[in-house]
Amino acid sequence: MVIDKRSGVPVYRQIAADIRERITSGEYAPGAQLPSEQDLTATYDVSRPTIRDAVGLLRAEGVVYSQHGRGVFVTPPRKVQRLSRSRLSKAARQENKGAFLGDAAAGGFTPSTTVKIRFEPADERTAELLGIQPGTEVTVRDRVMRADGLAVQLAVSRLPREFTRGTPIEETNTGPGGAYGRLEEAGQEFAPFEEIVRARMPSPEEASTLQLAEGVPVLHVTRIARNTNGVALEVNDMILAADRYELGYEIRTD
Amino acid sequence: MVIDKRSGVPVYRQIAADIRERITSGEYAPGAQLPSEQDLTATYDVSRPTIRDAVGLLRAEGVVYSQHGRGVFVTPPRKVQRLSRSRLSKAARQENKGAFLGDAAAGGFTPSTTVKIRFEPADERTAELLGIQPGTEVTVRDRVMRADGLAVQLAVSRLPREFTRGTPIEETNTGPGGAYGRLEEAGQEFAPFEEIVRARMPSPEEASTLQLAEGVPVLHVTRIARNTNGVALEVNDMILAADRYELGYEIRTD
DNA sequence: AAGTGGTCTAGACCACTAT
DNA sequence: TAGTGGTCTAGACCACTTA
Numbered sequence: 001m002v003i004d005k006r007s008g009v010p011v012y013r014q015i016a017a018d019i020r021e022r023i024t025s026g027e028y029a030p031g032a033q034l035p036s037e038q039d040l041t042a043t044y045d046v047s048r049p050t051i052r053d054a055v056g057l058l059r060a061e062g063v064v065y066s067q068h069g070r071g072v073f074v075t076p077p078r079k080v081q082r083l084s085r086s087r088l089s090k091a092a093r094q095e096n097k098g099a100f101l102g103d104a105a106a107g108g109f110t111p112s113t114t115v116k117i118r119f120e121p122a123d124e125r126t127a128e129l130l131g132i133q134p135g136t137e138v139t140v141r142d143r144v145m146r147a148d149g150l151a152v153q154l155a156v157s158r159l160p161r162e163f164t165r166g167t168p169i170e171e172t173n174t175g176p177g178g179a180y181g182r183l184e185e186a187g188q189e190f191a192p193f194e195e196i197v198r199a200r201m202p203s204p205e206e207a208s209t210l211q212l213a214e215g216v217p218v219l220h221v222t223r224i225a226r227n228t229n230g231v232a233l234e235v236n237d238m239i240l241a242a243d244r245y246e247l248g249y250e251i252r253t254d
Numbered sequence: 255m256v257i258d259k260r261s262g263v264p265v266y267r268q269i270a271a272d273i274r275e276r277i278t279s280g281e282y283a284p285g286a287q288l289p290s291e292q293d294l295t296a297t298y299d300v301s302r303p304t305i306r307d308a309v310g311l312l313r314a315e316g317v318v319y320s321q322h323g324r325g326v327f328v329t330p331p332r333k334v335q336r337l338s339r340s341r342l343s344k345a346a347r348q349e350n351k352g353a354f355l356g357d358a359a360a361g362g363f364t365p366s367t368t369v370k371i372r373f374e375p376a377d378e379r380t381a382e383l384l385g386i387q388p389g390t391e392v393t394v395r396d397r398v399m400r401a402d403g404l405a406v407q408l409a410v411s412r413l414p415r416e417f418t419r420g421t422p423i424e425e426t427n428t429g430p431g432g433a434y435g436r437l438e439e440a441g442q443e444f445a446p447f448e449e450i451v452r453a454r455m456p457s458p459e460e461a462s463t464l465q466l467a468e469g470v471p472v473l474h475v476t477r478i479a480r481n482t483n484g485v486a487l488e489v490n491d492m493i494l495a496a497d498r499y500e501l502g503y504e505i506r507t508d
Numbered sequence: 509a510a511g512t513g514g515t516c517t518a519g520a521c522c523a524c525t526a527t
Numbered sequence: 528t529a530g531t532g533g534t535c536t537a538g539a540c541c542a543c544t545t546a
Contacts, residue, residue, distance in 0.1 A: 010534060017458070036512060047536045049303075052513090060314055060468075061455045069512050069543030082450070085505050193505040196336070199453035199471045199496035201315050204271070214314075217453045217471035217496070242453035242471070249503045251339050251447040264515060290531060301517045306532090323524030323531050 003044055012053035015044050019054065020063060023074050030076035034064060037072075062215030062243070075213070083240075084248040085195065100145045100153065109147040115172045116142040119161060126158050129224055130232040139164040141179070144209065151209050154239040163188070163233055179234065180225070189228045196222045197247060202239075210241050217242045257298055266307035269298050273308065274317060277328050284330035288318065291326075316469030316497070329467070337494075338502040339449065354399045354407065363401040369426045370396040373415060380412050383478055384486040393418040395433070398463065405463050408493040417442070417487055433488065434479070443482045450476045451501060456493075464495050471496045 003014050022028050035043065040051045055072055058064045066072040100111060118140045127134040138158045145153040157179065164170050167186065169179045180190070198220040202212055210218070218239050225234040257268050276282050289297070294305045309326055312318045320326040354365060372394045381388040392412045399407040411433065418424050421440065423433045434444070452474040456466055464472070472493050479488040 012534080020458075038512085047538090049537090050535060053534085055513095056310075061457070066513065067544085068514065069545080071512060071544095080452075085503065190507045192507060195503045195505060197451055197473070197501040197503070198334075199473050201469050201471065203315070204274075215455050217455065219451070219453050247451040249339065249449045249451070249505070251449060251503070252506070253444045253446060266515075292531085301519090303518090304516060307515080309532095320532065321525085322533065323526080325525095325531060 003046075011044075011046055012050050013057065015040075015046070015051065015054035016057040019058060020061075023063060028074050030074050032074050034072040034074070059214045062213065065213045065215075078243045080246050081244060082246050082248050085193075086248075086250055110149075112146045112149070114144045114146075117170060117172065118142070122158070122160075126235060129222070129235045130158070130160060132160055132232075137161040139170055141169070150211065152241060152244055154206065154209065155236060157234055157236040159234045160232075183225075183233055188233060190233075191226045191228050191230065194224045194226070195249075196224075198222075199242065206239055210239070212241055213243070219245060219247065221247065257300075265298075265300055266304050266311065269294075269300070269305065269308035270311040273312060274315075277317060282328050284328050286328050288326040288328070313468045316467065319467050319469075332497045334500050335498060336500050336502050339447075340502075340504055364403075366400045366403070368398045368400075371424060371426065372396070376412070376414075380489060383476070383489045384412070384414060386414055386486075391415040393424055395423070404465065406495060406498055408460065408463065409490060411488055411490040413488045414486075437479075437487055442487060444487075445480045445482050445484065448478045448480070449503075450478075452476075453496060460493055464493070466495055467497070473499060473501065475501070 003011060003018070005011060007014070019028070019034065028034060034040070034055075037048055037051050037055070040054075041048050044051065055064065055066070059066065062075055064072050065075050100113065119137055120140055121135040122130065122132055122138045124134055126138060127136065130136075130138070132138075137160075139161050141155075141157040141159075143155045143157070144151050145155065159169065159179070163183060163186070164179075167182045168174045169182050174182055177184070184190070199217050200220060202210065202216075202218045206212070206218060212218070219242050221238040221240065223234075223236040223238070224232055225236070226232050257265055257272070259265060261268070273282070273288065282288060288294075288309070291302055291305050291309070294308075295302050298305065309318065309320070313320065316329055318326050319329050354367065373391055374394055375389040376384065376386055376392045378388055380392060381390065384390075384392070386392075391414075393415050395409075395411040395413075397409045397411070398405050399409065413423065413433070417437060417440070418433075421436045422428045423436050428436055431438070438444070453471050454474060456464065456470075456472045460466070460472060466472070473496050475492040475494065477488075477490040477492070478486055479490070480486050
């Protein structure tokens with residue numbers, strides 16, 4: 001009973017800190033069930049909403065998760081998949097059918113992808129990233145990647161339509177080597193890709209399609225592919241569950 | 255009044271969705287104040303805890319923030335600083351005193367840094383990343399970087415002590431070019447750096463030192479510096495507020 | 509059927525900010 | 528002083544899981 005109601009620190013935060021410490025100390029092991037809310041109200045001698053505030057804090061931190069009707073559990077460490085961005089090399093593209101399918105082979109899961117293709121005028125941001133006029137028609141490939149049926153990655157790829165017209169890039173199946181393979185066939189030569197990495201909390205839609213637990217942010221990766229003349233060919237926005245992925249980059253020092 | 259109490263969707267989620275939509279539609283502009291909780295209880299005809307649940311959801315998403323005694327406000331878009339990792343090049347190192355000071359010049363803020371140096375036996379993870387035996391003595395440089403007095407970045411750098419003994423790396427001030435400069439002076443030649451990027455919710459300590467708002471994750475970047483023989487010289491764990499930083503990488507396609 | 513967490517009510521008192 | 532959000536209580540009823 002480490003709760004001091006006169007300390008000025010809110011009781012629910014003191015309780016959260018106490019439980020958090022019991023977790024890090026190993027008293028509550030990974031995957032273990034916490035005492036029920038009723039038990040906790042008794043041990044800390046507070047009302048249930050106060051206990052729920054405390055547990056809610058830990059959930060927002062991703063330290064615990066709760067299952068309706070079952071209980072509250074210590075979040076076990078996730079096994080994380082490393083996405084080594086060097087796999088975007090030309091050689092890797094030629095071997096695999098696309099980046100995601102290559103990961104599947106490495107990760108040992110069954111991949112599946114849903115693709116929706118549409119054409120739309122470039123919005124402000126897309127236009128700036130691609131270096132084109134807003135309103136220029138772009139081909140949009142909107143993909144949901146699944147591993148063993150579970151959605152794990154969202155990707156929206158936009159290319160000026162002038163580069164995709166008459167190619168399989170406007171089809172569901174782009175063929176071996178993916179869209180990049182088709183662009184190379186059309187004579188394009190790639191400059192180094194640029195990737196911009198951000199993190200934020202998911203929108204409700206993202207949280208539900210990726211089935212994210214509370215307290216799990218998403219990684220938002222924007223890739224810009226340019227040819228050797230500096231002309232942008234594609235901008236690809238990828239959303240990844242941060243508890244399932246980490247990104248590996250190599251930085252040349254020369 | 256878009257609330258349907260018999261729809262099965264929790265009322266507080268419906269209210270949150272309604273407010274969220276009013277924000278994205280522009281009815282509540284960035285920085286604008288939301289109606290008070292009392293007003294919201296009246297307009298949605300629910301009790302205050304229900305309103306608080308709804309607003310709490312939006313806070314956890316980082317969509318709004320609240321100030322005690324003032325009100326709840328729409329989170330305005332942050333101006334984000336791009337950290338282009340190519341600045342780790344040898345040339346950049348020679349010009350600037352260190353990566354962070356280089357950023358300061360670009361960002362136009364006054365930088366300050368607090369460094370704490372200690373020596374400790376390598377733990378499991380450090381040993382594995384550095385390719386050394388657990389327990390081997392490592393030099394730890396624990397830094398808090400501030401911009402205009404506000405902590406914006408935490409960095410913990412660990413190097414096998416054999417590479418730092420007798421060098422300014424064991425001092426607060428490492429001199430021009432930072433620790434990497436000293437390692438090069440000692441004859442080390444760097445292989446490409448490896449960086450691993452993760453995102454997660456902050457610990458309470460991180461949240462308070464970085465003064466993070468609710469619903470703001472952190473970027474956790476682990477950099478491993480090796481010499482051309484593949485020997486790891488340093489592992490550097492950096493924690494960045496995700497609403498203030500984005501990371502830029504370049505990926506060679508050859 | 510029993511136990512769990514999820515939702516919601518109707519209050520109370522407090523701390524902070526503004527005027 | 529008035530208005531705001533922050534904390535906390537003591538219940539109620541529901542939905543879900545497990546046995």
